[in-house]
Amino acid sequence: MDITPITRDDFRAFWPAFQAIVKAQETYAFDPDMDFDTAWRLWCELPQFTFVAKQDGELLGSYYLKPNAAGPGDHICNCGYMVTPQARGKGVARAMCEHSQRVAIKAGYLGMQFNAVVATNEVAIRLWQTLGFEIIGTVPGGYRHRELGLVDTRIMYKRLTKA
Amino acid sequence: MDITPITRDDFRAFWPAFQAIVKAQETYAFDPDMDFDTAWRLWCELPQFTFVAKQDGELLGSYYLKPNAAGPGDHICNCGYMVTPQARGKGVARAMCEHSQRVAIKAGYLGMQFNAVVATNEVAIRLWQTLGFEIIGTVPGGYRHRELGLVDTRIMYKRLTKA
Numbered sequence: 001m002d003i004t005p006i007t008r009d010d011f012r013a014f015w016p017a018f019q020a021i022v023k024a025q026e027t028y029a030f031d032p033d034m035d036f037d038t039a040w041r042l043w044c045e046l047p048q049f050t051f052v053a054k055q056d057g058e059l060l061g062s063y064y065l066k067p068n069a070a071g072p073g074d075h076i077c078n079c080g081y082m083v084t085p086q087a088r089g090k091g092v093a094r095a096m097c098e099h100s101q102r103v104a105i106k107a108g109y110l111g112m113q114f115n116a117v118v119a120t121n122e123v124a125i126r127l128w129q130t131l132g133f134e135i136i137g138t139v140p141g142g143y144r145h146r147e148l149g150l151v152d153t154r155i156m157y158k159r160l161t162k163a
Numbered sequence: 164m165d166i167t168p169i170t171r172d173d174f175r176a177f178w179p180a181f182q183a184i185v186k187a188q189e190t191y192a193f194d195p196d197m198d199f200d201t202a203w204r205l206w207c208e209l210p211q212f213t214f215v216a217k218q219d220g221e222l223l224g225s226y227y228l229k230p231n232a233a234g235p236g237d238h239i240c241n242c243g244y245m246v247t248p249q250a251r252g253k254g255v256a257r258a259m260c261e262h263s264q265r266v267a268i269k270a271g272y273l274g275m276q277f278n279a280v281v282a283t284n285e286v287a288i289r290l291w292q293t294l295g296f297e298i299i300g301t302v303p304g305g306y307r308h309r310e311l312g313l314v315d316t317r318i319m320y321k322r323l324t325k326a
Contacts, residue, residue, distance in 0.1 A: 029233055111304065155299075
């Protein structure tokens with residue numbers, strides 16, 4: 001698997017998956033109706049880094065990394081990961097998360113925080129836990145799940161240290 | 164005390180206090196060196212609402228209110244409150260927080276979340292607790308305090324219900 005900085009062509013190829021994930025309203029607190037240019041800005045321009053994961057030319061997923069706050073809070077980063085529907089269960093999220101931690105450490109971050117992991121997304125929560133993230137808080141009813149209504153969100157954190 | 168929507172002239176009057184608070188690096192995760200126009204955008208333009216508190220024409224403080232996330236997370240709001248150095252200890256923060264809860268309920272929000280209350284800011288934490296907010300999580304070393312170095316930040320939450 002290759003993980004490389006995203007290009008506009010990559011994001012164009014990724015867009016159907018991005019749209020499907022956002023429209024599903026099961027995992028991301030993004031406007032489900034956002035258009036391509038808004039998504040490009042949000043996912044690829046505003047963050048500090050955005051990468052894509054590919055194998056044999058096939059796009060498997062993408063992630064962004066950005067400071068989670070400004071000024072005296074900018075030593076903790078935040079990431080978002082998306083895996084295309086076809087690439088689920090192949091360790092893509094794990095590979096991207098491990099990659100993002102290396103990128104973050106190199107960029108000088110001291111910790112990584114996920115602000116709103118939807119509690120019903122148990123696969124993700126378990127994966128982040130096996131990668132060393134801890135649940136540090138829960139927002140009651142923090143997410144309006146399309147099928148389930150209001151569900152809790154978990155705040156997860158990992159201190160980053162050089163290997 | 165009057166609490167009214169902010170004008171550009173209000174923010175100009177508030178700017179010395181805003182700058183002092185941000186430069187102190189004790190409470191806000193904002194760039195301490197931001198200029199007036201950036202601060203205006205951040206505090207007054209990007210949020211959904213921004214108010215000022217005044218008494219006899221004197222500016223006592225200001226607060227913003229905005230959704231804490233987008234799409235399926237936009238039913239929880241986030242606020243930031245600042246009180247001018249001269250107006251401390253007069254109940255201005257309490258008055259603004261109570262006002263913001265009424266504004267939030269009217270706008271349809273179901274909860275209010277503070278993402279990073281600096282743990283050493285005990286006066287603020289106690290005040291939010293007396294106003295019904297709970298600590299729902301702690302980010303270890305989430306803030307680089309100018310005097311104290313890395314200190315924890317508290318995530319606080321209150322469910323909003325009509326009186």
